[in-house]
């Protein structure tokens with residue numbers, strides 16, 4: 169090839185690589201899936217996995233090879249800096265599974281006339297790279313609400329095959345399987361993750377901290393638990409496990425309507441497997457808070473010595489419990505079944 173032709177050829181290949189990297193959704197080769205793993209993706213308690221890797225982590229996705237014990241950034245683009253602010257890094261963005269499809273949320277920061285920058289969230293299908301949703305304000309929002317609002321999607325919660333919840337600041341959308349807006353909920357708090365699916369019904373916590381149930385027309389009605397104000401919670405079994413305005417850990421039984429108190433001073437919940445991890449602040453003594461483990465099956469409640477005095481990212485993946493410390497030293501710690509001991513430590517490799 170002549171010099172010019174070679175240059176053009178290289179430019180063409182580079183632009184193809186760039187396009188693939190920008191969309192971050194190139195088709196996988198050699199029978200490997202999107203992240204170079206094996207088999208189909210599945211959702212395990214909110215954690216992605218396939219036959220080779222488990223995937224987890226905050227702003228940058230990590231992958232953990234369960235056979236070799238290798239922990240790495242979920243991006244194999246050559247020369248990538250894996251910076252969490254680099255939109256071309258494959259590990260950048262929030263990945264999730266909806267209706268069996270691997271999807272990605274990407275945030276774009278744009279500068280509006282007048283200098284105010286704004287974050288807009290988009291949803292993509294990973295196998296085709298197709299953009300299927302661009303976030304916008306609900307029609308009912310006033311100009312004032314739009315001016316002070318945000319178009320970033322804070323929490324994504326796939327509720328069922330035909331219900332994908334997108335939690336934004338003071339509003340929420342429920343999308344159907346074709347990514348059309350099915351319900352708009354505009355009486356939410358700011359990025360409240362209080363959206364639940366139980367027995368084919370959608371429930372959510374509104375800005376007055378009440379539990380509401382949506383009917384199929386999108387009309388919401390308040391449900392018991394009494395006059396209790398719910399600040400956080402999650403479903404386990406037939407119960408909604410909540411903290412209320414008095415920071416009391418309670419359970420609300422969907423079937424019987426019964427409300428039970430389990431512990432005082434319980435905030436900052438993390439649910440994993442059959443454990444609820446929470447923080448017990450010690451306001452009067454001004455001492456460090458205690459991290460507690462509450463067994464959702466047995467009701468056993470104990471101080472979790474291993475965690476120290478701050479809540480940790482606890483995961484339950486493939487019948488095992490893990491802690492991931494993404495802030496200090498990027499280590500994945502595999503725990504014993506009762507969470508009292510560290511059994512294995514895996515370090516992040518390049």
Ligand SMILES: [Zn+2]
Nearest residue numbers: 243248250257
């Ligand atoms: Zn990367």
